[in-house]
Amino acid sequence: MEYQLIDADGHYYEPDDCFTRHIESRFKDETVRVRRGADGLGRVFLREGRTFMSVMPGDYASAPGALEGLFAGGVSDGFTHREVINARDYPEFIERTARLALMDEQGLEATIMLPTMGVAVENDMRDDVELTYASLRAFNRWLEEDWGYGDDGRIFAVPMLSLLDLGHAMTELRRVMDAGARLVHLCPGPTGGRSPADPVFDPFWATVAEAGIPVVFHVSNSGYQHFYGNRWSEDPANPSHRQSPLQWALCNTERPLVDTLTALTLHNLFGRHPQVRILSIENGSSWLKSLMKTVDKAAALGRRGPMIGGRLPDRPSLALAEHLWVCPFPEDDVNELIGAIGADHVLFGSDYPHPEGLREPRDYIPRLAGCDAEVTRKVLRGNTAGLLGLRDHTPVMG
Template sequence: MHSLTYRLVDADAHYYEPDDCFTRHIEARFRDRTLRVDRRGDGLGRIFLGDSRTFMSVMPGDYASAPGALEGLFAGGVADGFTHREVINARDFPAFMERGARLELMDEQGVEASIMLPTLGVAVENDMRHDVELTYASLRAFNRWLEEDWGYGADGRLFAVPMLSLLDPEHAMIELHRVLGEGARLVHLCPGPTGGRSPADPLFDPFWDTVAQAGVPVVFHVSNSGYQHFYGKLWSEHPANPSHRQSPLQWALCNTERPLVDTLTALTLHNLFGRHPKVRILSIENGSAWLKQLFKTVDKAAALGRKGPMIGGALPARPSESLAEHLWVCPFPEDDVDDLIGAIGAEHVLFGSDYPHPEGLREPRDYVTRLDDCDAGVRRKVLRGNTAGLLGLPDLAPVPG
């Protein structure tokens, strides 16, 4: 391993939520309708929305694998599926659930700052999609919990990302302005269409104009995008399968990178970047193996469809170049980072550990060896400088050894 003279800035870190993350600040009239946790004799928290179980049926921190425990599965060395190994309860590890303990751990790990993303929170919007008022009340409550327990980066270290939705344009703008007023440095949208619309539909131009003018990147992190409901069921799959019971075809068609690739295709071919040239998009925990093919796809599609309707306005000759200019990618730890750098440039590649999730790294510094073939300047950009720049942090001088 290289002996680093600077601290890392991690673009993909996580917390495990407490039982009251949706109920602590929920408005009274939604208290009995939002997500709630029911704890039974075995100690596992079952998650309900009203009387129904949700996509993520058990609180994810109650029965999880240790950080990095599934790394072999994704590197091709293990073939027995999503089996938990080295089972832990996140409540036994304060750094996974508490701000102060996490800062202490980051100091030990050589991490200066982290983008902090949900575990449960990215999997709930689709379960509420039929009730606009409940959706926004629940996201407001979650974001207020987030502000209270983790913060939006005022300390320069923990940059939690509030959850937003484009399900309703007016509600989306209200919550966007509220979290920006609270100091949010990034915002999150679920990949995929929302309410039957592309996220780049001109209807949402006020949203994109606001984030662009504020200099706030929009994060698309792997989520429950609802593809199992409107797409997977067209292929004989049962849409109600919970997260831990998704079939192989559902994993291939409905989860992982497909919603993200569809979203980036829509943003590009609906000309979001032509209308909002200051928008910055971050793809986190969606992998990167799809990128070069996506560049080819959008250019070919633009040529083939040049006489068709263009709901977002006329496209440039090579839309892939516009996408590359506005996109930053955080690859999976098992992805070929050299290939990604060749495709999009070192300035647009972000290091992410996925810590403390089992499919990520044992600890953030384990990523350094994946950049062995890069020169020192490129390593520093990926491990620190690029994410620091997106967060408005200075790329400080080396830390004395």
């Protein structure tokens, strides 16, 4: 390539103390903690119970891209874990300096960096507002210390926020903004019985819109197995590695994200906050076309009903397309996505170093073989550069 890539979906594996290093003393025995057994595996606890992600994911993981064949071609061999790794043996998965050196080798100018274990714990503590925000504050302070928010223009870690309580959310939002955050993350799905687009949260959305900070919805534990999956004969206590096929289909993949985007659109978030930018990362893209049809049809059918966010436009799908950027799965049809939402709103993501992602970020390039040079550059770097406030320029490689 004549230019370096910008990856919209990079990950780290967290250390044992990511929640405890900076936790306030009164929450130290309640927040997310790791206990290591004789087998060396770290078990994840919240208060005295296990969490949805019951074992530290980096302790027994498949190598980067090891499951690619499963998703791209239906090859099931990836689940045999023939390439098991421990993230602690790979400094580039857990340390910033080593990751920067690897990025140079991989041809990456910059990357958005998201949690592995961190996106799976919020729902388990939502019954306690104070514990939730103390834990998220502690996690974000660890994040600032170990990875940073992109002051160097290269690694852009995303702090974790929650709308469980507006006052706490605004306090932490302002704090991470002052610390230099370029993006913030919300867990998909409802929170505390409310839509994220409920007008009660308008101060949050007005603040991120005015600051030009995109809001990321990354695949997470949204709690659907508790308030939805259990109505379909499933056990809501199943941990992440024991989710059933139906739980994966109904609770853990695209449904929480699609529900969230539907609510943002039909509760008229974009009409009230026209500068808001929403990023969908690691939720795939095959749902987009049907979602566009759904919100337009629903708006027409519900035109005489209450509209808690204000009057909707005739075609709310156009508002959604204007405010949404999508990072597809590596196995998704990127050309179909470009046709549905436009080349300016498609982001390349490798999911590196997760096993369901790519062996290395440049493996994405052949997926754009049918696109012209301008579209290819937008997807591989230009669009994400714009969202991060970076100029779309780079030294020529080689």
